[in-house]
Structures are given as structure tokens and as C-alpha cells.
Amino acid sequence: MFIQTEATPNPNTMKFLPGREIAPNGSREFESEEDAAVSPFASDLFLIEGVTGVFLGADFIAITKSDAVEWDHIKPFLLGAIMDGLQSGRPILGDAEDESGHAVYDGESSEVVKEIIELIDTRVRPAVAQDGGDILFHSYLADSGIVRLKMRGACSGCPSSTMTLKSGIQNLLQHYIPEIQSVEAVE
Numbered sequence: 001m002f003i004q005t006e007a008t009p010n011p012n013t014m015k016f017l018p019g020r021e022i023a024p025n026g027s028r029e030f031e032s033e034e035d036a037a038v039s040p041f042a043s044d045l046f047l048i049e050g051v052t053g054v055f056l057g058a059d060f061i062a063i064t065k066s067d068a069v070e071w072d073h074i075k076p077f078l079l080g081a082i083m084d085g086l087q088s089g090r091p092i093l094g095d096a097e098d099e100s101g102h103a104v105y106d107g108e109s110s111e112v113v114k115e116i117i118e119l120i121d122t123r124v125r126p127a128v129a130q131d132g133g134d135i136l137f138h139s140y141l142a143d144s145g146i147v148r149l150k151m152r153g154a155c156s157g158c159p160s161s162t163m164t165l166k167s168g169i170q171n172l173l174q175h176y177i178p179e180i181q182s183v184e185a186v187e
């Protein structure tokens with residue numbers, strides 16, 4: 001098995017491309033070893049010193065490391081763990097598989113929220129997945145026109161995420177939905 005790697009705009013996140021499906025039913029993010037308990041595969045990756053996050057995309061794994069370790073030191077261990085995990089036959093996600101990942105919203109502005117989610121799913125998520133990340137709808141504050149989004153994978157903590165939000169996503173949403181005044185990231 002040959003696993004390709006790609007740098008992402010986030011210097012602490014690297015994208016690993018094993019050439020097969022990873023999470024075809026929806027991406028998953030694990031921000032700690034405890035979060036990863038539902039995924040034997042992700043749990044094994046957290047055993048490598050310096051790993052602070054694991055994001056499973058449709059056909060890639062984005063791994064975030066701490067500032068205290070260098071990629072040159074942990075990359076060989078990560079490649080070995082990914083290869084072992086994929087060849088072991090154990091489930092990647094166990095029984096817990098995500099669907100869309102978006103927050104559920106059924107307030108007065110549900111039609112606007114449906115438009116927001118459709119634009120995110122069709123125009124934003126495919127683009128950020130190429131960089132090893134994901135963006136999900138979190139909430140919409142109709143009275144102020146603020147859309148709140150959750151950044152995952154390489155997008156979380158990325159130095160260019162503010163520019164992506166303001167110059168890219170906010171402009172896109174405002175173009176199609178005039179009620180939107182601003183876009184913000186949430187933790």
C-alpha cells in the first residue's frame with residue numbers, strides 16, 4: 001500500500017491519502033483520545049506522541065500535531081500506523097458513522113438555513129476537503145444575520161481560516177442570501 005501525503009494551509013496539519021475510502025458516509029473529527037474511542041483506527045493514531053487531532057474524510061486522513069514535534073519525526077510513525085490500521089481489517093469507525101454533521105435548525109428562518117447548508121455542502125465543503133478540512137453549519141442568528149460555522153480538520157486553527165471565512169464563504173453566502181450580514185467561526 002502506498003500512502004501519499006500533502007501539506008495543508010495549516011502547518012500543523014498534514015493530509016494522508018491512502019488511495020481508498022476512509023469515511024464514505026460522512027467525515028468525522030476527533031479532537032482527543034477520548035473522542036476517538038468510537039474509532040479503533042483514530043485511537044491508534046492518538047497513541048503517537050504529538051498527535052492532537054484526527055480528521056477522517058471521505059478518502060483521506062488529516063492529522064494535526066502539536067507545535068512541540070516536527071513532521072520529520074512523527075510522519076514515519078503515522079504512515080506505519082495508517083498502513084497497519086487499514087490492512088488490519090478492523091473497522092475504521094466502529095458502529096458510529098456520521099451523516100451530514102450539520103447542526104439541526106428548525107426555527108423561523110429554516111428556509112434560509114436550508115439555503116445556507118446547501119451552499120456549504122455544494123460549494124464550500126468540496127473545496128476545503130481538498131486542503132484536508134471541513135466546515136459545518138453551527139447556527140444562524142436571524143435577528144443579526146450572523147451565520148456561525150464549525151471548522152474541522154485542517155481548517156481548525158489554520159492561519160488562513162479567517163480569510164477563507166470572510167473573503168470566501170461570507171461573500172458567497174451574501175451573494176445568494178442577502179439577509180446574511182456576517183460569518184463567524186465557533187469552537
